[in-house]
Amino acid sequence: MSTIVPTPEGELRIERDFVDVTVAAEPDPNWVYTDQHGHEHRYHPGEGDHYPTLVTVMDEPYWCPDCEEEHQFDHLECRLCGEQISPGIRPGTPRKVPGMWAAYLNDEPISGEHADALLAAARESRGRP
Known part of the structure; x- marks a missing residue:
């Protein structure tokens, strides 16, 4: 699954895998x-x-x-x-559960910490906590 969030630094894309845990x-x-x-x-x-x-x-x-x-x-x-x-x-x-994820800024890989900071900034710019 892929989510795209516009940020002041560019387009943040987060890709997350979902793992099948069906018994x-x-x-x-x-x-x-x-x-x-x-x-x-x-x-x-x-x-x-x-x-x-x-x-x-x-x-x-x-x-x-x-x-x-x-x-x-x-x-x-x-x-x-x-x-x-x-x-x-x-x-x-x-049943599926969230698995591994990766973040990209303008199609370049970034760390999870950088992605978290960008998401926080994007929320703040929209007036959300």
Whole structure:
């Protein structure tokens, strides 16, 4: 993405890359499941535990001959009856975050500090803080 700002010193151009950080899969916020014993499980949004009716159980560790290290997986189970539960997932929501940027004054590269000073001067000349 490119932004052009007129300044007293000339044309300031700022180019910014955006990085795709979309995950392959994410929790399905609409997931609801009733286990074999009638216990209902669902996704709970928020910062804390998304699956308060489930508990994480560590599987037996195993030795990996490829990397010569021990590994251990885990799974989720119902807190009440111990049934193994796999919560629903969906494809990841597309998401991009700001990445690297570069600044140019009259098509010549300049430092970030110089660009910041030019932007501040441009805001000031328009009567903005």
